Amino acid sequence: MMIHHEGVPIESFEAWAQAVAGSTSSRWRPGDPGYDMALAWCPPDRPPGLPPELRELLHLPGGGDLDDGPEPGRLEVLQVEPVALGRDTPGATLRMELHSAVGPVAGHVLAWGDAPFGLRVEGELRTAVQEIARxxxxxxxxxxxxxxxxxxxPPKPGLEPLEPLDPLGALRWELLRQVGEARTRALEAGTDRVLFVVHEIVSLGRTRESRRRNNREDLDRFVRRLSGGAIPRLQRGVVAGPVSLLGGVELYLGKARRDLP
Structure with a gap:
């Protein structure tokens, strides 16, 4: 597995920081998902590599949930590339190049703390209309x-989901945007399979349970709508899907959690 940023290998926590922090260096501190994700991949006590919670989600070694057939095949991580941190979101993302027995899989991991997943889409639309009006x-x-x-x-006639599906305006903008980026990444990589993972980073001293609970509810609300009710909620450590997207892309969804002091 190769960890890199724009082709430059990343072999340490310091190299990761140099690659992604840039003008957002004020974010580079414990408690920020970008910092904590880098530490998860580049810990001080071992060489850089896949964090245990993501290894468990991907069922490595020994299999994954993205392979057809009665026996799960191995899902191999080929390349990992963290994305430069931005000021418009408190999260952090990285892209993965994966390979399963049936071909390549694009991976998109969103590391998140306890901040909301952006405004609701209704709020984003309201802001956009106000900008246009000015x-x-x-x-x-x-x-x-x-x-x-x-x-x-769109809702399928005659099919009633187990739980009501929320309208577009009730969904969180950041989740919609990130899954859209994951789909685009798959198309650019020439694959019709993509795995989107929310990597929740929990710190007993820095994150609040009430806010994490709100995020879980927002994530499940989004996943229900995304899947047309077929996936009522995401379970930690389990890959769900696929969800068929426009353009022939099959989307898989997963959730992992990292616990910090």
Whole structure:
């Protein structure tokens, strides 16, 4: 497995920081998902590698849930690339190049603490309309409509989900945006399979249970709508799916958790 950023190998925590922190160096501190994710991949007591909670989710070694057939095959991690931290989101992302017995799989991991997953889509639309009303250039409305058409299936006549599906406006913008990026990444990589993982980073001293509970509810609300009710909620350590997206992409969903002091 190769860990790199834009082709430059990452072999230490310091190299990871140099690659992704940049102008957002004020974020580079314990408690920030970007910092904590880097430490999970590049711990001080062993060589860089896959964190145990992600290894468990991917069922490595010995198998994964992305292979057809009665016997699960091995899901191999070929490359990992952290994405530069941004100021517009408190999360951190990395891309993975995976391989299963049936071919390549694109991976997209979103590391998150206890901040909300952005505004609700209704709030994003309201902000965009206000910008347009002030003659400010904004393509946010078109972006949201495009993502909704691409990712969210229309209700199927005669099929009643076990739990009611929330409307677009009730969903969290960051989740919609991140899954859209994961789909785009799969298409760019020339594969029709993508795994999207929410990597929850929990610190007893820095994160609050009430906010984490709200995030779990928002994530499950989004997954229910994304899957048309077929996946009522994500369970930690389990890969769910696939969900068929526009363009022939099969989306798998997973959730992992890292506990810190």
């Amino acid at each position: 003659d400010q250039d904004s393509d946010r409305v078109e972006t949201i409509r495009s993502l909704a058409r691409t990712l969210l299936p």
